[in-house]
Amino acid sequence: MNLYRVMNIKNKIGVRIKLLRNDLKISQEELGFRSNIDRTYITDVENGRRNISVEVLERVIKGLNTTFNDFFNTQDFK
Amino acid sequence: MNLYRVMNIKNKIGVRIKLLRNDLKISQEELGFRSNIDRTYITDVENGRRNISVEVLERVIKGLNTTFNDFFNTQDFK
DNA sequence: CTGTAGACTGGCGTCGACG
């Protein structure tokens, strides 16, 4: 059973953000600070509740010290 | 001189969509039909004027017969 | 530290019309 298969794009992105954030061992609050995004909005995005725009996603991705290229370079985005 | 370097994320995505659409040899109208997105909005996105959300971008990407993974797998997204 | 709720503003995304 592959959970990623039944997840929508918002869930996949949320899971990916959370994974990369945990790798960095930083809090949602710290990511919000680095990305200049409200902390409560990060919570919603990580839990697949918000349809984030590409400009804000770019700030998240930079806050995670990565790139669009690497962010989407995983099996669940194929 | 590398134009991609000075382009923002909206411009980069617009250029990428236009390139893939031209590869398929379909019109903006046809892409709008396949993605179920308004034709005039596609025009704006391709010209870097709109901050598209990931749900709508997903529909575009599917309409272009590709994936998030491949869509962002180019030099300008590194 | 994370989640949730509620209130708010700006802009996403739709649509019809014209060149």
Next chain:
DNA sequence: CCGTCGACGCCAGTCTACA
């Protein structure tokens, strides 16, 4: 076929507060 304009509903994203 593409670009632009104007009108408009609805939700993205912010912020305060409480658990």
